[in-house]
Amino acid sequence: MTFQNDSKIKEMLNYLNKSPHDFNFNGENLISIIGKDIRIAIPSGFPRLEIAAQDFKDFLSKSGRINAFVKKITAEEKSNGFIINISDTDKNDDSYNIILQDNVLTIIGNSEMGAVQGLYYTERLLVKYNGLLPENLKIERKTSLKRRITTTAFNPPIGWPEDNAYLDGYLSRMSHFGYNGIFITDKFFTYALSEAIPELNASDRDKVIDYLNNLTEKADKYGIGLYLIPSMIISPNSSVFQNHPELKGAKFWEGSHCLCSSSPVVLQFYKEVVANLVKDVPLLKGLILIIGGECFLHCYTRAIGKEKTTSCPRCVNEDPVKLVSRQVRAVLDGASGKIDIIVWPYSAFYWYRGDNDYLDLIKALPEGIAVMESPSKDSPLTRQGVTAPAFDCDISVTGPSERFRRIAKTVKEKSFDLIAKTDSSSTIEAYSIPYIPVLGRWYERHSELAKIGIDGMLGCWHINGFTGTMSDELAYECMWSPLKDKKECLSEIAQKFFGKNSIKYCIDAWESFNKAWDYFPFSAAMTGLPYFRGPFHFGPAHPLVLDVQNESKLPGDFFHKQNVDNEFCDDEEKLKEINKTPMFFSDLIWTLPYGYISFENALLQTLKFWNEGLMHYSKAIEKADNKEIAHTEYGVADMFKCILTTAYNVLRFQKLKIKLYEGVKNPQELEKIINSFVQVAKEELENAKNAIKLANEDIRIGYGGYTYK
Template sequence: MNADQFPRDETLAQLYQRLQAEADAAYRASPFSALSTDYFNRFSRDPDARPADGETWIDSSLRPFGKVYPERSRRTQDRLRSGQAWKLMLPDDLSPLGKRMAEHLLDFMARCMNVRLALEQRPRANLTTGFPHAITLLDRDGGEPATPSSFTITAMNDRVLAAGRDPAGLRDAVVSLVDTFGLRQAPALRCGSQTFTPKLAVRLGAIPWLGSHKDAVFMGYNAVLLNEAQFPTTCASLYAISTSDAIPELAARRRPEVLAAISAGARAARDYGMKCYIRLDTVDKFRPDDPLFDAHPDIRGSLTCKADGNYSLCTEHPLVRRYLCESVAGLFREVPELDGIVIIVGGEAFYHCYMRPYGVEHGETNCPRCARSDAETVVANLCNAIAEAAREGKPTAEIIIWLYSAQVWSADRNQEQLIARLKPGAAVLTEVEKDETLEKPGGLTKLLWDYSIDMTGLGSRARQQLAACNRVGIPIYFKSEPELSFEAPRLPNVPCIDRWLDRAEALAASGAKGSFVFPAFKPFHATSSGEVYKFASWVPAPDKEDLLQRFAARIAGRQAGPHLREAWRAVSQAIPFSPDLPPYYLGPYYFGPGHPMIADLNAKVPQTFYGKHLFAAESTASDGLKDVPGFLTNARADSGNVNAVGESYRQMERLLARAAAEIRTAQPLVPDRCRSMFGSEASTILWFYHTARTHANFYESCQCRSAWAEFAAHPKPEDAERARALHSRWIKVLENEKENAEAALPLMAADMRLDYYFGTDHTYRHGVDVIRAKLELVEREISEYLPALWRRYEAAVKDHEKGDFTAESAENAE
């Protein structure tokens, strides 16, 4: 381990900046960065693919007469004998967005399908029914006339016509063409005509890590959260983008470069016809002796988080209210392409005096001004004032009120009282599953205190909030992570693709105005789980099993695809056996095979297993820089009986072992052209398996340790055989874990996405160093500590037989 990974004199801002630069460099060097830096890198043409009956086959070469496939029908043979090279045909008045998408289609066909289409333009009147031996793109007269962004794709023997109802419809038609060719692994379309209509008006996603707006479009999104690609904390500070002079002392917090980055991102989004939003926060609070309070002592809000914590500004004070409103209105004037702002008013981010006040009861505050009111009134006043100000800057602007962890102040579980007070210009964002509970076998109760893929549909809180918004005519959006689930938070994505597709279908059928599918904790890796959402977003939607079979074949090749499909199925079946969501980034569910077994409770755990929870800096910067342990010393049983919890993890291990076996069977069958995409899937599935195996071994080892303490406290000759069996089992568990960690080490070394060091809102030592340190510990436990325990136990038993057993003997046996 490098002792200088966290220099003592490094500030939080310096640490963030350094980690981001190191992460970007490591990711660029990773083979898996190809997935997010260019969406088209995931596609390739199957050299063995052949035209099927009823397909339109697109080719750019003149095929010699008579070179046909004798097994095909006369109609197919005639089409292949045509001797016509295909083109991409555009109307001469095509919109700028249409031209941009045409360029991407040309690029995709050349790079991924080995088809080089000549580009031609003709008068629109000549292209209404397509053009012979051409893919024709139209940005009107397709789709459903009453449904924006809808489109129609028609494939005939000698032509393909993709027509949008509008330019956005054509954009999505090109995305659909790329997906169809990609899933077919060949430049072929089934003959016929199909109109597609969107299920949701807004499908918001994130720009993939080191990628572009183009990649977000082809991932299936028509809206983007700009700051996900711009800021390491996924938020922009309101103080940084403010142009208000209402409180002159805050001008020092301005960062014009942030506003410039937002403006550039918004313009790029508009080039693709995408809506664009920005997350704002006021996390940077104020020390008690901040000079701001010398000039304006009465704007001091609540003391937050702890006795020596920082102060927020009181949003009920007229001067603060003016500053906030001018800042928001100014943002929309400076960036007219911006469609909305997202603010968390629940448990973090955009502060008011009922958010995390120190030393008061639930629903109370230590701000004297706000204490005269109530939480719902104060929060509603803030939201409505900002919404009104936003519409002064832009009449169609939307302020999206994110209710994440609002239970810390809310008078009701579903925040219905707050929703009832919201006015036009405000909308609600809420999570699909957060704060729900699931009953599990063995009498376990699993609290989904944060993001989980165990519940794929809408929970009761989300449904009640949807109803509350409908009652007052306020739009609602549903939030889902695209890749993260706290069943296994170190993975770049949790590869339970069946469940992610179920989540996508639930979002699409929810009745909300839109879905917000963006990562709140880490960069967007643009993996399979993030990609699969779009397939459920349209009417008609593909058959689920057929889609997953073709999706797996596209990723792994035709021979290996069925094995990848079965691996996804096994992972999806394993998720419901997850008994709980442990605390953030703590324990085997996070460290996986890097987690120590802690057989000896008295042994000092090396500093290698400590890190920094950078997100804790929301309280104070010093909290984010503290060294904190990433390991557990005892098995957790918050959800119920520890034996049932341990058995649940063992059941997860069994199912994930099936998935790992499918991956190993698939590996030699994967063609070279699919290695990168399949490698991404294989890495995450195998790491998840090793993680569950560690979790099960840790629980069993802790149970062995507890049972051993009972034998050691009362060492009787009649118990010696049972003690020996327990001791032998304990050694076998640790040997199993040593083997598990050894097998996982090459995975960690090969995939920086697994590295604990690159945690974004947290960081530990590099994963390879952690696993090696764990192996040293477990080897000592196997070869030194457990044998010594047995020797002491045998001596205590002999003392008991001789009648010499004392309290000192029992202590030695333990």
């Protein structure tokens, strides 16, 4: 993976790798309760707890005159200060109890990681109470979310992140936010090893296995397991198809193919590859199989025509549901119960012949898997009297949708675990900011999912990755029960980031941002038809294009490749054309399905309430304890205003083009239109300058798609 803009990447790496203790507390207050010399007593034989205890010691030492030290003790020994014990009733249960009595704070975890999470939460309590913990404090925190998965901010769309994408400080930060899993979308054939199809054995497999073992061992120190999302596609020139044409499955992009899903040899190949992977990477946590429209490919992944058939002659008469279930079974058999197998029917509409709930597909899946789904996908969203489905990675619909509820019911009836893809860290509505501060909406999403009883969550996709934002804070709070009410939850976040005197103004700001979102005209066109194009992708970098004949003169960064991996396109000239897909719009198609008039009305309403929220945020900064942190969070909201303003200016500019194309009656009218073009361009230039200022002040701003620009 090659990072763009190395200096920015290094700055971001430093930001994410620093201590997760961004917030402090008054050490004198804690001294008044426990004393200056604080012992952190832990049982022997728990390396992850020892790392967390050293981390806790550093946290305490930052806060003043506290002399903290870690001591290993037996269960029978007495100690003052902090005592951490483990009941060890269930190694997968991260629940814990915290008790303050007689100047001793005791943390009892139901497992080693339960004790670790108890320590992390104690840090939050000390910040919340400024060191002055309530007398006779008693807290019990439980989690039903066995899987809490995120990913690095430096993940390529497909392939292995660089080693520095998962530094120790970054992994610790993820663990502090409750995550116990990370994912990588990999190339399945880079670790292939089987007797079934030896031609596909990976030549550099040893290097990949070493990489995976190093990463899993490193992540395990923080209680984090690695999930792989296999992506499998084969070049048409592969020797396996020349030697075994009967293994050649359906055709995909640029002439590439998958392996034939009906072949017993192929199913045995999948089983053996997974079995060898599990054997050689013993700390691997699981596989996430996208069985819909990408990644875990089969001969129906991109079905043909209204009949939703396949180009594979051997699979053309197969029932696609049974075919996919068999392929999942092969992987499950290879795993032998040693790792999680999570199945995600993302975009299965390409081939599934029923409704978009995929209920018959879920019922046909083999026992022993978990099912993942988005809580908002395909929910009806109405703006300006027009209804369109909310299609992906959004917070425009909080959910859970009726579709998700039907899927959840079926999953539970099958005794599968249910994983919700929450997109807590970042969403598709604005790629270039780390989160959208509609905190009320985030609470609604997570609290409603908690009521349904999900068994896990995947917090983000490849859009932005985990950076520890306020929306991540909300996701963290909703991982645990008893669930705090909305006011308490938002008040704690406001106090942490701004200060006690700013709580009211922060909540007012978030309420205004939530109102703005009630008008926000989300659609698949707005995000790029469907991805990585337009003003909400590019933000204030989006060009104002008058003459489409001159588009090609724009720098290369305004274009990108789409859906094709370079290794499957041998024609350099063709590859150049593929890579010239514009990431901008020079017409108004991005305002569909609302149409540009309704879109403009919705946009103006969104801007009205967003500005109202920024006004409340300004008052919060005036009262803030830590003005630097408060100003940074204000900057995220201000940057989204810049993105909204760009969208408005692009729309105005393109409306002027329509007016120009309709014809002008005289030179005076032409001059008026030209002056309007210039005025819009000047306003957008000022908007872009403000955006650059905000991006320079906050390293998290400016991350778009998958790499820095």
